[in-house]
Amino acid sequence: MKNQHSNHLLQLTLATLFISTSGALGKYIDLPTPVVIWWRCFLGGLFLYAFCYYKKFDLKVHSRKDAVAITISGLLLGAHWITYFYALKLSNVAIGMLSLFTFPIMTTFLEPLFIKVKFDPVYILLGVMVLFGIYLLAPEFNLESTYVKGILFGLLSALFFALRNIMSKKLVSSYNGTHIMLYQVSILSIVLAPTLFYFGTSGIKTEFPYVIMLALVTTAMGHTMLVNSLKHFTVSTASIINSTQPIFGIIIAFIFLNEIPTLNTYLGGSLILATVIIESVRSRNK
Template sequence: MENSHNKNLSLLLLATLFISTSGVLGKYIALPSEVIILCRASFASVFMYLFCRFKKVNLKIKSRKDFFSFTISGFFMGAHWVTYFIALKLSNVALGMLSLYTFPVITAFLEPFFSKQKLNPIHIFFAILVLIGVYILVPDFSLNNDQLKGILFGILSAFCYALRNLTLKKHIKNYNGSALMLHQMVIVSVLLSPVLFLSDFSNFESQLPFLVLIALLTTAIGHTMMVNSLKHFSISTASIISSVQPIFGIIIAFVFVNEIPSINTFIGGGLILLTVVLESIRIRK
C-alpha cells in the first residue's frame, strides 16, 4: 500500500514537472505567442486523439448545451494560454508563472457567480496577501515597464484560467478527463485558425522540435497524467502539489537559460504561493 502511494505521488510530481516546462518553452520559442498556442493545441489534439482511440475513450458530446459550454471554456483556455505566453515574453519565467498563480484566489472570488456558494471572508485576507505579493514582484509601476506589463498579462491569464475551470467544472463527472482536454484542444485550434493568415510563421521549421515538445510533453502527457492522478488524490492535495510548478519552472529556467530571479521575486512569489497552500489546506480540512 505504501509503495503504491509513493508511486502515485511520484507520478503526480512528474506530471507537475512536465507541465512546468511550459514556462521556459513559452518564453524562448522564437515565434509569436498566438502561433505557439495554435501549434501547441493542434499538435496536442493529434496526440490526444491517438491516445483516446488507443484507450477507447468515448468522445461523443452528449448535448448541444454541453457543446456550447465546451466552446466557451475552450475560448477561455486559449485566452489563458496566449496571455500567459505574452506575459512570459514580456517579463521572465519566474514573474510569468508566479503572476499566473493568482488564479486560486481569483477563482474563490468568481465562484459565487457560478454557484450558490457565498464569498468567504478568509478569501479577502488571501486576496490582500496576493496583492502584497504582486506589489513586491513589480519593479516599477510604469506602463512603459515590460515586467509590469508581463505581470498584468499574467494576472489576466489567471483570470481566464479561473473562468475556464469554473465553466468546465460541472462536466468533470460526466466526461472522461482526456476527452475533455481533447475537445478543448480542438476548440482552441479552430478559434485560433485565423492566425494562419495573420501571423509570422517564418521561424516555424527551426522551432518545430520545441513546438512538438510543448504539445507532447507539457500538454498531452503532463495534463493527462495530472487528470489521471485525481483518481488517487483529492483535488486539494493535487492543488498543493501543483503549487510547486513555479518553483520547478524557476529551477528549469536557471539550469537551461541561466535566468536568475531577484530577491523581490522570491519574497513576492512566496506570498502568492503561501495563499495557494493555505487555501488548499483550508478546503481539505
C-alpha cells in the first residue's frame, strides 16, 4: 500500500512539473490567447486520441448526465486556461502562477459543497500556509499597472480551475483520466474554432514547436496525469500538492525567460514545500 501511495504521489508530482511548463510557454508564445488555447486543445486532442486508439479504449459516454458534466467541466477548463494566459500576458510568470495558486484554498471550501467529502479543518491551516507562502513568493505588486488585471485574471482562473477539478473528481469513478481530457479538449476545440477566423493564425509557423510542447507535455501528459491522480487523492489534497507549480514555473521562467527570482521567492517556496510535505505525509497515513 505504501509503495502504491508513493507511486501515485510521484505521478502527481510529475503531473505538476509538466503543467508548470504552461507559465513560461504561455508567456513566451506570441499569439492571441484564444488561438493558443485552440491549438493547444486541437493538438492535445490528437495526441490523446492516438493514445486511446493505441490502447483500444472504449470512448463511449455512458449517460446524458455524464455528457452534461463533461461539457461543463470542459468549458470550465477552457475558461481557466484563457484567464490564466491573460494573467501571464498582463503580468509575468511569477504573478500569473502565484495568483492562480489560491485555488487550493478555494477548493477546500468548495469541495464539500459538491462532493460528499467531510471538511477537514486542517485544510484551513494548510491553505493559510500556502497563501502566506504565495505572499512571500510574489514580487512587489505595482497596483497602478496591468499587474492588477493580471492578478484578477489569475484569481478568476483559480476559481474556474477549482470547479473543473471538482467536477472531474466526480467523473473519474466512471472514466479514465485520458478519456476525460480527450472529451474536454475536443469540446473546447469546437467552441473556440470561431476565434481562428477572428484573430487569424498567421503567426503559428514560428510558434509551432512551442505550441506542440504546450499541447503534448503540458496538456496531454500533465493534465491527464493530474485527472488520474484524483482517483487516489481528494481534490483538496491534490490541489495542495499541486501548489509546487509556482516553484517549478518560476525556475523554468528563470532558465528560459531570464525572470530572476528574489529572496522572497526562496522563502515562500520553502513554506509551500513544507506544506506539501505535511499534506503528503497526512494523505499517506489516511
